[in-house]
Amino acid sequence: MKTGYLGVDTGSISTKGVIIDDENNIIANEYLWTEGNPVNAVKSVLRAIEKQSGDIAVASVGTTGSARKLIGAMLEADVVKNEITAHAVGTLVVFPDVRTILEIGGQDSKIILIDNGIVVDYAMNTLCAAGTGSFLSSQAKRLGIDVEDFGNIALTSNNPTKIAARCTVFAESDLVHKAQIGHKREDIIAGLCLAVVNNYLNNVGKGKAIKPPIVFQGGVSKNSGVVRAFEQVIGEEILVDKNSHLMGAYGAAILAKNNKKGRVFGFDVAKMEFVTKGYECKKCPNNCEIICFYKNNILIDSWGNRCMNGSVAEIMSVKSQ
Amino acid sequence: MKKIISFPHIGNYHIPIEILLKLIFKDSVIMPAPKTTKRTLELGSRYSPDFVCVPFKYNLGNYIEALENGANVLIQAGGGCRYGYYAEIQELILRDLGYEFKFVKLIGHDLHPLNMFRVCKSIGTNISFFRFLYYLLLVIKMVGFIDRTEAYIRENIGFEVMENSFDKLHAEFFGKLRDISNFTSLAHVTKEYEKAFRKIKIDKPENCLKVGVVGELYTAMEPFSNYFLERELAKNKVQVSRFITVTFLFFQKPRDIKKILKSAGKYLKYTIGADGTDSVERSKTLAELGYDGIIHVKPFGCMPEVNAMPMLNNIGRDYKIPVLYFSFDSQTSETGVKTRLEAFYDMLEMRRKSREDITKFENRVSWS
16 A cells, blocks of 8 residues: 555635655646635545545645635645645746746736745735636636637737736726727737736736746646747746646645654545534624634634634633533 | 823834823823724724825724724824824814814924923823923833833744743733833833843744844834734744834934935935835845845835835845735735745745755765
8 A cells, every 4th residue: 555645725716636655746636626615626626536546545634725724624734835835845846946936826826936946035916816817717708718728729829919908807898899899819819818928927027037947837827828928928938847737736745745744644534524604703893704614513623813712712612601 | 071082003002102191191081092903994994095005094993983982182193204194184084074072293393392292281281391201201211111122022922932921921011011100110110021021931043033024114013904914923933023113213213314324335325215214224234134034014005115115125136035025905815914924934944944954065065
């Protein structure tokens, strides 16, 4: 029986799970939509990778992504890490010489600068979703095409349309306008890819020295149109790994491997019942929204509190009275 | 009608201000605004211009909550940037809301002791100028000690052996300060607590990670407005240093303003307004002192700090020290702040480890 390490990356749009072995090879992986229900998405991921991995003992678990805390509590994870660190760690294993990591996910985008295998700087989009995956998928919907075909259609264009993409909402009106005055569909699609790239570089990449080798990852890296647009604008080769969409989960798995606490993880978590209940703590005018997390009807964790009044211990003592 | 005097919050300074006002206005009620909470910010944002910086909103929220509790004299002090103009607008907004109150503005040069005495007289006190000056100096000295103590707490709270030992003593210390009315008792308390804080057991390695906080004064000094950033950092066993305090702003800065500009070296030729100059100078100094990282905080739209950012970028590049920028507003996402802080800490630790590995390797090479 082989030993494996599980990494789960639960993002806003998609949920990724990866099992690696001691040599950092990916044994099993799954990628599916979160659809606003991270707990269920993770359960499906677990079922899928359990089938793929066969006879394996998972020694430790790492979680990352925006639902890292929730999923960390659910899986009793050994490491719960932010996306930036997880992506950097994962990428450094695949591309040890990488200097710049561009990452565009569903609702956030980041840039990570690396020098000699060490993260030296990073930035994350702060204000809006322009220049992220959800921008592309909402525009694809408007044009009536699948976001998966986006890249290939974009590649057929030689004359990308200029789209005002400073803001997702206004980009949509500009896109409609360009379509109505007769721009070709593939040109508009290529223009959107270019808009995402320019937005990313002006927003997240502002003031950062982008040095090769450059690795591009996150869900949007699967879009060949965006990859080409990056290459055109930056003027350097952009590396995209075949597992680029899994890199966060891969990083979490590697972090789990390095932090194992000697506990065996059971896939039966997928069969358990997890419920979250939210309530507003009325003990002071802060009105913190506290989330209580139950496993098989037992409170296992809570968060959202700003002070001791809303801590797990306090909630438990109230509940038991 | 009895006077109920109130004022907005910034960090723990409501305690010495309350002490001072109680000493001066023996016949009035001194009531600091209710503690800043989410409601404060919601109230403040509702009645503030949308694009005004967030300290304005916090202040306004504090005033509204104070007025709701019956305050009828409000004090605003400050200056330096747009802040100096806020009192005027805040008064207008509050009057439009229908509140009746006396608004006392101490802006810039109004903070001269003679003028302050005149203002106090007009609010209603019969103490002599000599007494007034005595109390003022007493509280200034007290603030100096509070600032020194809190600097020590910031740098060490992450390493406390027993949880909450600093917080407990901190609260006890403020309780003791409330009884002080002369220099002798202040000296006693100073002596007692100087020792007591240093007696708290800490487990602090000599080469712990060190992070400096620079930036705009309100967001740096009011933990609620920066999502308790210093505390979050300290939890990861980081020494957090911050130079902006009331003592610095009122006493050190006016005295050393030329020195500060000179010390900023090639990064600044002219002052860039409000605290921007200090942010640049301090970041350079922190980098030279071997700090591991700098966190720059500002309210969204803060011009002086926006001015400082290109220089901070250059300092980061020249000294190879990471700088993390935060812009706070009423709409800031707490998760976003936490994710960035976490990543910042991870990055500092990774850098530190690799540097140690290199030194170890070099040592081995030189030995063999």
